[in-house]
Amino acid sequence: MNTLFPIFLKIENLRTLVVGGGYVGLEKVTALLSNGPNAPITLVAPEIREEIRTLAEQHPNLQLVYDRYSTRYLENNDLVIGATNDKAVNAQIQTDCKSHRILVNVADTPDLCDFYLSSVVRKGDLKIAISTNGKSPTFAKRFREVLEEILPDSLQATLDNLQTIRNRLKGDFQEKLERLNEITKVMKS
Ligand SMILES: C[C@@]1(CC(=O)O)C2=NC(=C\c3[nH]c(c(CCC(=O)O)c3CC(=O)O)Cc3[nH]c(c(CC(=O)O)c3CCC(=O)O)/C=C3\N/C(=C\2)[C@@H](CCC(=O)O)[C@]3(C)CC(=O)O)/[C@H]1CCC(=O)O
Numbered sequence: 001m002n003t004l005f006p007i008f009l010k011i012e013n014l015r016t017l018v019v020g021g022g023y024v025g026l027e028k029v030t031a032l033l034s035n036g037p038n039a040p041i042t043l044v045a046p047e048i049r050e051e052i053r054t055l056a057e058q059h060p061n062l063q064l065v066y067d068r069y070s071t072r073y074l075e076n077n078d079l080v081i082g083a084t085n086d087k088a089v090n091a092q093i094q095t096d097c098k099s100h101r102i103l104v105n106v107a108d109t110p111d112l113c114d115f116y117l118s119s120v121v122r123k124g125d126l127k128i129a130i131s132t133n134g135k136s137p138t139f140a141k142r143f144r145e146v147l148e149e150i151l152p153d154s155l156q157a158t159l160d161n162l163q164t165i166r167n168r169l170k171g172d173f174q175e176k177l178e179r180l181n182e183i184t185k186v187m188k189s
Pocket residue numbers: 027028031105106107108109110113115116117118119120130131132133134135136137138140141144
């Protein structure tokens with residue numbers, strides 16, 4: 001059974017620490033910034049890939065620290081992603097996060113993760129998150145590509161219209177709900 005509970009985080013209002021500045025660190029930072037360009041992120045690693053350094057030049061909210069991991073870097077962070085190539089360090093990060101009650105993702109060990117990153121389909125304001133319960137990230141990526149192709153670009157106009165109608169509707173909650181359900185019925189046919 002897939003017991004994961006999906007939520008959409010306001011990543012720009014949270015502080016995220018990424019430990020590790022290699023390929024996986026780059027992948028995770030890119031995922032964070034492409035969803036929340038202004039998300040405050042600190043990345044700690046003794047060696048940091050050039051692509052990450054370029055991202056930091058474009059995003060002043062991405063702070064790079066050239067150092068090995070230590071618990072003091074957890075301070076003031078809400079989320080942590082452990083993405084070093086050292087399994088023992090990643091496991092230590094998880095243990096430390098647990099004792100600080102900080103949510104943690106350990107890129108090389110799904111069993112140690114409090115949350116997984118998802119594959120993200122985006123069409124304007126519509127966002128669909130895909131997870132395979134850790135079974136196949138490649139499937140999640142491919143399915144994203146399929147959905148991206150199927151969803152029409154006109155979707156944003158539909159969402160904008162629905163928002164306008166939603167804001168204009170008078171009456172109590174029940175009446176609004178019935179009207180909006182009526183208008184969107186065509187989507188099911
Ligand atoms: C969705 C996506 C989001 C993102 O990362 O932003 C994501 N992985 C992506 C790509 C990807 N990752 C890997 C490959 C290579 C092929 C392969 O191994 O399959 C590819 C494909 C590629 O890059 O083409 C390797 C890999 N990944 C994990 C392990 C460890 C393990 O499973 O033990 C290993 C082996 C490492 C090794 O062997 O060394 C683990 C996780 N990867 C997850 C998410 C979480 C589960 C998500 C779910 O529930 O489906 C989870 C559990 C934890 C986490 O990372 O949060 C992103 C696609 C974004 C997109 O394009 O849409």
